Amino acid sequence: MGQRIVVIGGGGGGLGAAGGAKAVDPGAEVIVFTEYEDVAYSPCGIPFVHGKEIPSFEALFLADKQAYVDAGIDIRYNTTVTSIDTSKKTVQVLDGEPVAYDSLVIATGFGYANPGVPGGDLDGLYYVKNIREAMEWDKRLDTVKKAVVVEAGPLGVEMITALAHRGIETHVIDPNPWALGEVADPDIVELVHESWTELGVQMHWNTTLEAFLGDDKGSVRGVMTSGGEIECDLVVVATHKVPNNALAAAAGLKTGSTGGVIIDGGMKTSAPSVWACGDVCEVPHGLGGLPLQGLTGSHAYAQGKVAGANAAGGSRTYNPVYVPWGMVAGKWMIGGVAFGEVTADALGMPHVIGIADGISRARYYPGVKKVRVKLIAEPGTLRLIGAQMVGGEGIKERADFLGVAVKTGLTLYDLATMENVYSPPIGALNEPIAVAAQKGIAASKAT
């Protein structure tokens, strides 16, 4: 038998690592420990089953267990790792013998930040994560009349939309003044708020959670907030993601300011023969190097491939991230990359703004949708440092594009003179990215 590579965690990061290791060293023994009874499903799809956009949970499974057996990956289900000994190079599992490794990949993922208020043990508090639990919660949603979503971060936004689509009276409480307050600008989010209002969503901004309120049977009956009490049958706790760093920290691995495990450019931790990937670690932002944690499944998977490859003897690099993002919110798509105006202001970064309201198809073509693009650039050079968008089509592809544009140092001049496809069913005469860049250039000259 060849070298043994142990992976802790069966999510996108862990499975990416297992595959990455096998790709570099097909003869390696690869063991993946997961405390769940499944791997290889898409947790990102759960809100859309709840919202009845996707007909069933079964659709979310990506591969059956035999596929991993066939790939030579030994997945140990329902197995909890309780400690890591980096000097002996072993991991301890609950009710088992120590398992030795040559290389270890930690991919223990995230948890939701503890709301830290009374009532946290009541029945009816839903932390969206595991698919088996989601199946049970989905049945319960049929009986729910009123729900509160705590915090409108990315998952919260999807759950608000899903619950409202399902016909549940949905409230959101969030300490920020608007949805996605940590990444999105208010002039981008305002269309989402309008759309939620149409769906009957009741929004409580600048509002903090003070307690979960229970009935005499121990079930949630409401929440107490800084703005008063809200009755409900269910609370979706969508607080921000924090790294599941307990195992790593107990083993003496260095963690950073976000709590994430610190890794180098090859996803290697501070401990010998130990790599990490996904939501348990922090990675540097491409602009300025601030550490980021709690990104997407796509990031976790890509990091996993690098960590696994290197754990098996490879020498791959994971680059700093610019984080193009996007999602459906109400009837809109919303997205962006790197810094928005509010974030740039908060960081004290000077900037020039260009905004354009365009359309996704010819004005007269059925299905045409609004597309608003806002570009944020460095004064002087007009180098792009971020973008924010909302629209009905093509937001993901534009966010991907502008992510590459930020990374490769393109300027508003490059974007202002871009050519664009013009064809009535798929593209308008003027591309809003180009128009926003032209406006940004004009604004920079006016100051």
Next chain:
Amino acid sequence: MGQRIVVIGGGGGGLGAAGGAKAVDPGAEVIVFTEYEDVAYSPCGIPFVHGKEIPSFEALFLADKQAYVDAGIDIRYNTTVTSIDTSKKTVQVLDGEPVAYDSLVIATGFGYANPGVPGGDLDGLYYVKNIREAMEWDKRLDTVKKAVVVEAGPLGVEMITALAHRGIETHVIDPNPWALGEVADPDIVELVHESWTELGVQMHWNTTLEAFLGDDKGSVRGVMTSGGEIECDLVVVATHKVPNNALAAAAGLKTGSTGGVIIDGGMKTSAPSVWACGDVCEVPHGLGGLPLQGLTGSHAYAQGKVAGANAAGGSRTYNPVYVPWGMVAGKWMIGGVAFGEVTADALGMPHVIGIADGISRARYYPGVKKVRVKLIAEPGTLRLIGAQMVGGEGIKERADFLGVAVKTGLTLYDLATMENVYSPPIGALNEPIAVAAQKGIAASKAT
């Protein structure tokens, strides 16, 4: 009164020029001559009205005549310019006095190449261009059972799809071995052919037109081709676009290898005080400088703005083009930028290819569509020199992106490590552009 700027042509180029001139010199007298009774409609929408995707021709009008009066642009409808005298700086209109200009913009557009076969004067040969004529032809389409489309260039592709959607038995004849043979690769077009087959379209490739055949009333009853006779009630003549250069050539302006008027980087022609824009001129390709002619309405409009601005005293530049393109063909979107594999082969350009078959949303999300991306790069540097794509969503935005990527010199390395938005309703875990780039890098190492 200020300077007088005369524009010949009321299409995208001419109206872009009129607006560009007014933007630079609001006091200028701007006169636009058009031989038609309308300006400011979208001819690009005509095939989609014929295909009943758009409910009426009225939707295609962009602005009413008063809007131009209000903007201070004097449009002379139904007025044919018969000659230009660049030494006297006048234009002659049919049945009128010479009109003097300080600056002239020629935007006389394109015509379809003469098929050069017998029967060209028969009734029933449809050259898609003018909206009033299209309204008449649309009524006639209600009576048409069988139609032949001559050549599957961009307009031909749209008309084939439109006629088939309308339930007409549609044939296409084309001397190339596949549709869009001058720009698209066969592995990209094959899905379009499949889709047309599903719609009942009968394709006759490697087939040349030999004659239009008439009945005793002077109406078309079929076409004779190199592969035999095809009966039909209507022929859509969608031969390639040639510049309407007669006025310019007669005035002594230099024309190039495409027949297009030669312009410099400011859209100025070889004659003093004369600019040109749109399909009547040729512009250099950004890679290698080959002259191109017959681009899109978006190009014409952008060129017009530059030509008009400079005619009014400005100093704007129109950059060489990389020509991102895209359209709907059958049930697919197809698109690309710069060179495909076939074009690169024909030009003797060495190249590396990377192809990926991806999807537009999460695999399990309703509405998910296939997206195939093919990247063409220069060996060694792996600098991107072109792309070809077919898919169900997001082709226009990817083509725009890759157009900027070619223009700014990005490589497969830049694209292979791009981040991408992952969100089930709008983007898959893996972006096919990144996967195609990874495959291209692997292919370059294998050789």
